Structures are given as structure tokens and as C-alpha cells.
Amino acid sequence: MSMKETSVVDVGGVKIGGDNPIVVQSMTNTDTRDPEATIDQINRLVDHGCELVRVAVPDEEAARALKKIIAGSPVPIIADIHYSPDLALMALDAGVAKLRLNPGNITLEREVRRIANAASARSIPIRVGVNSGSLDQEIIDEYGRTAAGMVASAEREIRLLEDQGFNDIIVSLKSSEVNITVDSNRIFADRYDYPLHLGVTEAGGGRSGLVKSAIGIGTMLGEGIGDTVRVSLTGDPVEEVGTAYDILRALDLRNHGIDIVSCPTCGRTEIDVQSLGKYLEMNMGDVTDSIRVALMGCSVNGIGEAGSSNVGVVGTENGGLLYVDGKYMETIEDDDIELMAEQIEESVRNYLNRGE
């Protein structure tokens, strides 16, 4: 993997770009005007590993709530700004760690200049956040909703910021189409050193939202493009954080939590792999250390997978063969699946605590 070397931007102490680890972020979907509900959700996001949180700032009441939210948040807060330079200035006054500006609806030179100067005075970075759903009409007329149009939209805003001597910049180029998202980021990464914030926008919920996000973000990260990730899923944003780590773990870019390797089951399966997997997912979400656990229905691939995992269980007609670091330990009875699952959980927890 050839990593693209980007500049480093500091967001309230969290470094994005260069050779820093890929930062995981999300966005609240509470009403920002309700600081308590918003802080509650931020805390849940942080419990699951979220490192930066963005909040919508649709009006002045929301902007006024920012101070309380920032005071109550354990991680830096980013303000999401559309249309209004005044809301951007209010957010800066409240102490946000980054601004996201949409170059599709904050386009006037004097507006961008005002925001850049205020952000510069406070050393606050700006993300130029292009979204295919809100491109400026001029761009649509010239390019359509294409990768070239998205890059042109970012470039125009970047030039306005650079003209003010401002280059504390992060960029995102998000389309609801995976191919356009990937292409626009490739074009941009080829031309600029600014760190890239990755995401497929409006990916939707459920299975297809996960699939679109994983392919889009995964393809770019696999090419060495990207410095921070925000997965956009319809639903509880905690899922966005988990999915971001799933993507980073799948590519060996960051390790976080249990990596369950488990077979699809077939006519050979001897143990209830699906129930065991569900049990571990449900009961071990608190684990943030990295560990690989194999749950395999039979010995065909089971011995190999268990042998190359930290903890492994392989189905046989006599029960599950338990392996730890590739060594056979004992055979676990599979008559009671709950008991079996608890025994596996215990083995995993013992493994995680082995150094203590």
C-alpha cells in the first residue's frame, strides 16, 4: 500500500494527516438546541471509540447551545455550517475545534474571507466539505454532478481560503455514488497534500448502507488515500463508529475490539456458529483491545483458522475443540449453546487479561 503523505491538521489536539492513525469521527443526530441530549449521545459515541464529533448548527439557537456542548464533551467538537457565515462566526466564538463549510452554499469571496480570518485568529481548521447533493448551480451547469465537478467545487473554495493565507484545511468529497466518491478523491489526492476526510454520503441504512460505505471508504484507504473517516448511516450514529473500526480493522489499519472469523456454515457444520458469534458480539462490545477469535463449524478450514487466531473453536461431532494461540487446549461440550458461549467468552477474557 502506497500511503499518500498529507499535511497535518490539529483538531483540538487530535492530529489528522501525515502518518497519524486514521481518525474515527461521527455526527450527532440529536437536536443541537438540546445540549443534554446531544452530550448524552456524544458520550455514547466516545464510549465506542469516536475521536471527534460533529454537530449540525442550523440556526442561532443551535449555535448558542455549542458552548455547553463543548464544555460537556470529552472530545473536540466540530460545527457543521451551511449557508450562513454568521453561524460560522458564532461557532468559532463558542470554541469549536473545527468548522465544516459547504462550498456549495458558502460561495461569496467576502464571506469566505471573513470566516477564514476569524478561524485563523483562533488557529481553528476548516474542512471544505463537498457534497454531490448540494453542489453550487454554477458547478452543476459546467460539470454536472461528476467527480470533476466535485473537485472543482473544492478547488474554488480552497483558492478563496489560500488567498487569505489560510491553509489549515481538510477536504472531503462525498457523493451518494461510490464510483464518483472514489474517483473525486483520487483526482484530489493526486493534486493536493491537504488531508482527506472520507465518506460516502447518504449511503442509507441497513445492509446496503454498510456495503456502499465499506466499498467506497475501503477502496480509498486501500490505495493509501484518507486521513479521517466518517461513515454516514441512517440510524444510531454509534453504528457509524463501529462500522468505521470494522473497515479500518479489515484493512489492518487500526486494531480495535474482537475480530470474529467465522464460517458461513454448510452441510458439514457441527456446532451452532451463528449463535456463538451473536453472543460474543452482544456481550463483548466493551472490548477495545485487539483479539482475533475463530468460530468454525467443522475441521476443513477450522483447524487452519483456529491455528492462526488468538482463540479458536472448531466443531466436531464430540463438541468444540478449543485452541489458544494455535494450541489445542480442551474440548468444550456443545449440548447447551449458552454454556458453550460463556466458556468461550471466559477464554477470550482470560486471554485479554493474560498479562495482568
Next chain:
Amino acid sequence: MSMKETSVVDVGGVKIGGDNPIVVQSMTNTDTRDPEATIDQINRLVDHGCELVRVAVPDEEAARALKKIIAGSPVPIIADIHYSPDLALMALDAGVAKLRLNPGNITLEREVRRIANAASARSIPIRVGVNSGSLDQEIIDEYGRTAAGMVASAEREIRLLEDQGFNDIIVSLKSSEVNITVDSNRIFADRYDYPLHLGVTEAGGGRSGLVKSAIGIGTMLGEGIGDTVRVSLTGDPVEEVGTAYDILRALDLRNHGIDIVSCPTCGRTEIDVQSLGKYLEMNMGDVTDSIRVALMGCSVNGIGEAGSSNVGVVGTENGGLLYVDGKYMETIEDDDIELMAEQIEESVRNYLNRGE
């Protein structure tokens, strides 16, 4: 996207390779010795768009059940063979449309020769199916469980087949690690023209299984590698078929069913996008025609997304603005979310039936 031109293999009338559409396949997890249960599951898979089905053949009783399964299946059946050349010959006698052989456990020259001759006499193709969990010990000793080792395992088996003049071959290289899966397929595609069957093995269930499969398979397809897809997920194989189509649709390689574009919701959201999306997913799984539906919480990206979708709904404080082919039609009340969802479903169904 540069498409890799591969040779074409005919699996019971389904063509894999060349410029044929990527074929979607899955595998039953019923007991193959129970033909009724297996045929029931095959029919469910086919209802969801599955084009080829593989069944495990762990013993002679399973091999004897194949004839009945093949007679009852609306799509060609593939036999999954490990260890035993005799089971491969029994499967050929029963009339399977393809054999999958594991080169990690069917390695002897005279065994491969016997199978190749019998398959050749019936014009039945063979998939050389390498799996990182069941590599031959000789390969592991020389290469470890690496991409190079997986390719070497495939090459050894291919040479044995080619020595018999047999080249009706499909190849798969599956690791439980995404990076190794992708790398081994890249190496292979660079050296051979045989069609590739893609999959990430033992991906697990739930979110992380989807993510691993989507990144691995999606990255390869994005590079023009791959001719047929089998997603391996712990659980109901119907999910594997849906996920395969989600991947192909995300990359614009095959269109199938409703593509829901929907925002992650935030402090600006005016309508219950998540419930609407769930309703459409639950109630419109029967749709196989291709249609893009946008469900957007507010106007920021909503107007743009609705404008470039077949049917779109954009939240405002007065209800949902309904767009059809980019044109505003009416405003739908959002007081009763069930009623609102039904109205959107009706618009989508009307759109799909517009030509009739």
C-alpha cells in the same frame, strides 16, 4: 475501470467469464442428506436472485441425495468436494453442473487425473477453490498462509488439470484476511485468463462480515477482477445473495432492486427517514427492477439527491416534498409515518409500472 478479459466457462447454461455479467451464487447450509430441506432453501435463494447454488458433499449419503436435489432445483447445482475423489465421481454421476475441488486436500496426481478425466467426459467444469484455512502442509511450510502460497496452491492443481488437457477451470483464492484475499487475486489475474470466483472466506456474521466482504470483493471488482461472486456470511444464505447484489449495485456492475439513498439524519432532520427506509426495505424486497429512491431529512442535500433519483422525498417543516424524475409533484403529510411510507411505496410502484 479496466476489465480483465477472462475465458468463458459454462456452468449448466450459466456463463462465467469473458464479458458476461458477474454471476451471483451462494451455498446451502442445510443438511445435504435432506433433499427436501435443501431444495426449499435453494428455491428461497433463487427467489432472491441466486443464479448458481453449491451444496456440501461430506459423505456418500449426501452424494446420493444430489440426484434428487438437482432434479428439484431451478438453477445449476455445484458440488463442494473435500478430501475424497470418490465423492467427486459420485457427484459427476449424479449430474452436477460444476465441481469445486480444494487443492489443499485433493493433491495426489492420480486422484486429480481421475477426476479431470471424468469431468472432461461430461464437459463439467472444475473450480480450483483455494482457502487459506485449508492449505496443504507443504505449501504452508514453503510460503506460510500468504498470498503467494495461495497462488502456488492453485497453480499446482491447475498444472495437474492442464496436464490432462483439462482447462475448463474456474479459480478462487479466499482468505479470511481481506488484504491477502485481494493480493492473491491480483497476482493470479495478472498471470492467468481463467475466470475468478470472488469471496472473502469466514468473514463472520453481522456488521463486520458485511464490511470485510464488501471491501474485499468490492476492491477486486473495482479493479476489473472477478467473474462470479459468493459472499460468505454466517447465517441465512439469502443474506449472501442480497449482499452480493448490494456490492454489484454499489459499483454499477449490475442493477437489481431498489437503491435507497438516504441521509444519516442530523440536527436538521424534519422527517423520520429511518422508519421510511426500514419500511421500504421490509415491504419492497420483491422488486427486482432497478430504481433509485432518495429519502432525505432536509433540503441541504435533499433537493439535489431527490432531483437525481427516480423517486425522492425531502423533509420540510410542512411535510415531505415528493419528487418524481426530478420534478416536484406534491407535499406528503408526515403526521402519520405509516401512511407516509405507504404513499411513498405507491409512488415507487407506480413508477415501476409506468410503462404498462
